[in-house]
Amino acid sequence: MLHTEDKKSVLSQGIIIFVYLAILTGLEFLVAISFDSVPLLVTVALVKAALVVYYYMHVYKLNLEQEDDTSYDYKSDTNRLGLWLFLVSDSFVFAGLMAMRINLLGLTRPELNQFLGLAVTAVLLISSYFMNRGETLMHNGDRQGFLRNTAITFLLGLGFLLGVVIIEWHTIPAIAEAVLHLFGEPAGVEPLKPTSGVAGAAFFMMTGMHAFHVLTGLILLAIVWFNGRRGLYDEKNYPVEAAAVYWHFVDVVWIFFYPALYLIGTVVK
Amino acid sequence: MSKTNPVRSGLLLLVVGGAIGYGIGLVLDLLISGSLNFNGSVAAAFALLLAVTSFFFGIYGYRGITRGLVFQVVGTLLGALFITGIRALLGSKTIFGPFFFSEPAWVFGALVGDVSFIFGVGVMNDWVKWARGIDTPEHHEDEPGWEKYFGVSLDHKVIGIQYTANALVLMAIGGTFAMIFRTELAQSQLQFLTTTFKLFNQTGPQFYNTIMSLHGIMMIISILLGVSGIMNYVVPMIIGAHDMAFPRLNAFAYWVAVPATVLFLMSLVLGGFDTGWTGYPPLSARAPVGMQMFFLAVFTAGWSSILGSANVIATVVRMRAKGMTAMRLPIFVWASIATSIIALTATQLIGLSFQLVMFQRLFGMGFFDASKGGNPVLFQHLFWFYSHPAVYVFVLPGLGVISELLPVFARKPLFGYRWIAMSSLGIALVGFTVWAHHMFTSGMNEYLRVPFMYSTLLVAVPTGVKFFSWVATLWGGKIETPTPMLFVLGAIIVFLLGGITGPPNAAIALDLHLHDTYWVVGHFHDTIFGGFVFPFFAAIYYWFPKATGRRMNEFWGKMHFWIMTPSFLVLTFGMMRVGLLGMRRRIADYDPALGFDSTHLIMTIAGFLIFFSVLIFFINLFHSINHGEKAEGNIWNSRSPEWQVPSPMPVHNFEVPFVVVGEPYDYGLADSKYVEFSPNGSKHAERTAVPETEKHH
Numbered sequence: 001m002l003h004t005e006d007k008k009s010v011l012s013q014g015i016i017i018f019v020y021l022a023i024l025t026g027l028e029f030l031v032a033i034s035f036d037s038v039p040l041l042v043t044v045a046l047v048k049a050a051l052v053v054y055y056y057m058h059v060y061k062l063n064l065e066q067e068d069d070t071s072y073d074y075k076s077d078t079n080r081l082g083l084w085l086f087l088v089s090d091s092f093v094f095a096g097l098m099a100m101r102i103n104l105l106g107l108t109r110p111e112l113n114q115f116l117g118l119a120v121t122a123v124l125l126i127s128s129y130f131m132n133r134g135e136t137l138m139h140n141g142d143r144q145g146f147l148r149n150t151a152i153t154f155l156l157g158l159g160f161l162l163g164v165v166i167i168e169w170h171t172i173p174a175i176a177e178a179v180l181h182l183f184g185e186p187a188g189v190e191p192l193k194p195t196s197g198v199a200g201a202a203f204f205m206m207t208g209m210h211a212f213h214v215l216t217g218l219i220l221l222a223i224v225w226f227n228g229r230r231g232l233y234d235e236k237n238y239p240v241e242a243a244a245v246y247w248h249f250v251d252v253v254w255i256f257f258y259p260a261l262y263l264i265g266t267v268v269k
Numbered sequence: 270m271s272k273t274n275p276v277r278s279g280l281l282l283l284v285v286g287g288a289i290g291y292g293i294g295l296v297l298d299l300l301i302s303g304s305l306n307f308n309g310s311v312a313a314a315f316a317l318l319l320a321v322t323s324f325f326f327g328i329y330g331y332r333g334i335t336r337g338l339v340f341q342v343v344g345t346l347l348g349a350l351f352i353t354g355i356r357a358l359l360g361s362k363t364i365f366g367p368f369f370f371s372e373p374a375w376v377f378g379a380l381v382g383d384v385s386f387i388f389g390v391g392v393m394n395d396w397v398k399w400a401r402g403i404d405t406p407e408h409h410e411d412e413p414g415w416e417k418y419f420g421v422s423l424d425h426k427v428i429g430i431q432y433t434a435n436a437l438v439l440m441a442i443g444g445t446f447a448m449i450f451r452t453e454l455a456q457s458q459l460q461f462l463t464t465t466f467k468l469f470n471q472t473g474p475q476f477y478n479t480i481m482s483l484h485g486i487m488m489i490i491s492i493l494l495g496v497s498g499i500m501n502y503v504v505p506m507i508i509g510a511h512d513m514a515f516p517r518l519n520a521f522a523y524w525v526a527v528p529a530t531v532l533f534l535m536s537l538v539l540g541g542f543d544t545g546w547t548g549y550p551p552l553s554a555r556a557p558v559g560m561q562m563f564f565l566a567v568f569t570a571g572w573s574s575i576l577g578s579a580n581v582i583a584t585v586v587r588m589r590a591k592g593m594t595a596m597r598l599p600i601f602v603w604a605s606i607a608t609s610i611i612a613l614t615a616t617q618l619i620g621l622s623f624q625l626v627m628f629q630r631l632f633g634m635g636f637f638d639a640s641k642g643g644n645p646v647l648f649q650h651l652f653w654f655y656s657h658p659a660v661y662v663f664v665l666p667g668l669g670v671i672s673e674l675l676p677v678f679a680r681k682p683l684f685g686y687r688w689i690a691m692s693s694l695g696i697a698l699v700g701f702t703v704w705a706h707h708m709f710t711s712g713m714n715e716y717l718r719v720p721f722m723y724s725t726l727l728v729a730v731p732t733g734v735k736f737f738s739w740v741a742t743l744w745g746g747k748i749e750t751p752t753p754m755l756f757v758l759g760a761i762i763v764f765l766l767g768g769i770t771g772p773p774n775a776a777i778a779l780d781l782h783l784h785d786t787y788w789v790v791g792h793f794h795d796t797i798f799g800g801f802v803f804p805f806f807a808a809i810y811y812w813f814p815k816a817t818g819r820r821m822n823e824f825w826g827k828m829h830f831w832i833m834t835p836s837f838l839v840l841t842f843g844m845m846r847v848g849l850l851g852m853r854r855r856i857a858d859y860d861p862a863l864g865f866d867s868t869h870l871i872m873t874i875a876g877f878l879i880f881f882s883v884l885i886f887f888i889n890l891f892h893s894i895n896h897g898e899k900a901e902g903n904i905w906n907s908r909s910p911e912w913q914v915p916s917p918m919p920v921h922n923f924e925v926p927f928v929v930v931g932e933p934y935d936y937g938l939a940d941s942k943y944v945e946f947s948p949n950g951s952k953h954a955e956r957t958a959v960p961e962t963e964k965h966h
Contacts, residue, residue, distance in 0.1 A: 082515055195632070
């Protein structure tokens with residue numbers, strides 16, 4: 001399955017990649033709750049990330065050639081290089097956080113509601129699918145399709161953000177407890193706090209940094225949605241691609257953070 | 270404003286604004302603490318903020334940098350008041366702290382102030398317009414004359430000079446701090462920074478620690494800005510681009526450095542901090558509020574480095590002139606690429622490590638708190654993952670300047686072009702694997718020591734390649750020694766001393782004894798002066814005519830060199846001597862029984878001579894801008910494209926683009942050409958017309 005430019009095959013490619021990602025995520029979850037295999041979880045995460053980086057973030061579009069051109073496409077290629085350089089830089093923050101987690105927690109993890117973790121992960125993954133769809137449609141001049149899919153992406157992203165910040169963080173205890181009850185959490189479980197040991201510190205730092213990136217991604221999505229509605233991207237649509245690539249990058253980070261926080265190792269109390 | 274001297278009105282307002290701020294701070298402090306603290310932090314903080322803002326108001330009026338600073342001051346106060354209000358509503362016991370605002374209030378205020386500055390100065394204007402769907406022209410026309418340097422400009426040459434000026438300001442402040450504590454060190458015992466000394470809520474020894482720490486970090490940021498300054502000014506010009514790839518990002522990267530500079534000064538007055546520039550917890554987890562200002566300042570300045578590097582890489586990859594293949598790139602461009610790779614990636618880790626300490630202090634998260642299961646050594650790993658490669662960020666462009674200028678003045682081809690180009694990348698990549706050599710005594714796992722020793726020793730190989738090339742380039746050359754060349758030769762000698770004192774520190778057995786002594790301080794100053802400061806001065810003397818159309822005074826340039834170099838060698842030899850005899854670094858006092866009082870006195874005298882020589886440089890610089898000898902042609906007889914057109918350089922560089930047809934450093938070879946100007950050259954060099962109606966705001 002090589003990359004392609006044809007609209008129909010790009011759309012169906014997006015679906016196939018999404019199915020792969022969903023299966024791999026399910027596999028991850030089952031591996032974690034049945035037998036604890038770090039190498040397997042790491043491999044699955046790497047495969048998922050590679051799929052997103054190649055097919056959703058289409059890293060192959062990077063053009064490092066020096067040409068003699070001042071066209072919009074040439075400038076977009078330069079902008080694409082700039083964006084990827086920024087993402088490389090940004091990934092060092094997340095790599096540093098991962099190193100912190102490994103150093104402080106090793107093969108242990110905090111006690112968290114597994115079903116809530118899977119739910120927010122699924123929401124973010126589905127949002128990535130719709131983002132890819134929206135970007136492809138805009139690239140083919142379908143403004144309405146772009147707006148519809150980007151709006152769905154935005155709502156799913158917002159759902160992820162609220163799921164983490166309100167429920168997982170217990171910022172509004174009443175709502176958090178009600179939702180966690182739905183996910184089968186027994187009453188009276190002490191929630192994780194930033195001050196409760198290194199597990200809490202690592203968890204809040206990692207999810208917090210990721211949530212901050214989700215928030216900036218949502219702002220970018222809102223900007224391209226409003227400008228797209230006014231027809232700004234009918235011809236020159238690099239900004240849509242940039243927002244999409246950034247959104248997928250946030251997803252890639254979660255592909256590593258989800259197993260690191262929820263799946264790997266044994267629970268400590 | 271046009272009739273009065275702007276500097277005079279700036280200085281006048283500096284005094285007036287400072288006095289008003291001092292008064293406000295005094296009254297606020299009285300209301301909270303109930304006593305008058307004439308040398309306390311609160312009065313000083315308000316005086317500082319208002320003095321700096323008023324100074325620029327006097328010079329430039331309410332626009333550009335002044336507007337940014339006003340926004341920063343107002344933003345800081347509003348942010349701090351916001352948190353103070355919330356704490357009051359929540360019934361917190363500590364609504365106000367010893368520094369008027371509580372620590373969380375100061376931190377949040379400083380953060381809001383940072384962001385407000387960026388919006389106030391106007392560097393976000395175009396991006397905000399783009400987000401709202403409004404198109405803007407590719408370029409804006411700059412104000413004429415000196416005024417463009419005080420506002421947002423998108424021209425890479427203006428931004429390069431802004432960076433350099435800011436670097437020089439930080440260097441002057443950091444150097445002044447060094448003079449203060451060098452004076453205290455001239456004799457054993459405490460002379461004036463005594464325990465009865467009180468300033469900004471600090472005693473004498475505490476104040477010593479603060480200015481010692483600030484000397485370190487302000488010089489480091491000065492170097493980072495200086496590196497960006499040279500890269501910004503020179504790289505687009507010598508590759509034949511009309512500007513950087515992302516002019517707005519370029520301006521943004523510069524302007525975040527200004528609020529960072531203000532925050533460094535805030536850290537001085539808000540209680541200071543006594544950790545040294547490394548900020549290790551657990552000490553940094555309990556130092557005064559100044560610690561937090563320091564963290565925020567480094568974090569902010571780090572963004573300058575990261576975004577600037579991304580811009581340099583994109584520019585070189587995408588905007589070179591026709592025919593400029595990888596092996597025909599000027600060496601300085603190779604060095605810039607190598608340095609940018611480090612700065613782009615590793616800088617994030619120092620930001621992260623400082624952020625973790627900030628959060629530990631603010632929210633009680635236990636990253637480095639052993640009582641909560643945290644690990645202080647983790648901080649050192651994260652911190653040095655940047656902070657060791659950072660020294661290569663400092664020296665690689667400097668070494669690039671040496672290789673760039675040496676063939677010009679030796680009138681000979683550069684020896685071993687490919688090896689030099691690759692050695693920069695080699696140093697950068699090996700540099701990523703050496704960080705834990707700072708931690709041999711930290712209590713990290715012992716099996717880590719030996720691999721880090723060997724990787725560290727490996728750095729000497731690509732560095733040695735450079736030395737062989739320089740010596741071979743000089744060999745048999747027709748050497749000319751104007752001021753830039755003197756500094757290049759000085760750089761080679763001083764960097765050699767820094768280089769050969771490095772491997773002893775890398776060897777574990779020796780390092781266990783040398784760690785944290787003045788020996789290391791001597792080694793470090795030799796590498797950084799040789800690798801950055803000397804080449805930086807060389808670059809300023811060399812490219813000054815390109816920027817102004819005038820050259821700096823040769824006589825005073827040579828005086829600068831001949832006073833600074835011997836004094837500097839005496840200073841660092843003294844540092845190494847007292848270090849080997851047992852002088853610890855970062856302390857205000859030492860035991861007279863150790864018997865090196867006289868060495869310290871000689872070092873202090875040498876330090877003042879350096880200070881004096883740099884003063885000569887500053888006077889020469891300011892004087893030459895308007896009164897220097899006219900130099901509009903190729904005064905160094907260089908082959909580089911920027912010297913083939915008259916100085917000063919026009920706004921979008923080359924009116925007629927050039928094509929690269931030969932090797933860059935074939936000096937002294939008959940009929941060898943490097944560049945050929947032709948209208949068929951790269952489109953990237955074309956002048957982009959600016960509509961007359963588009964005036965810069």
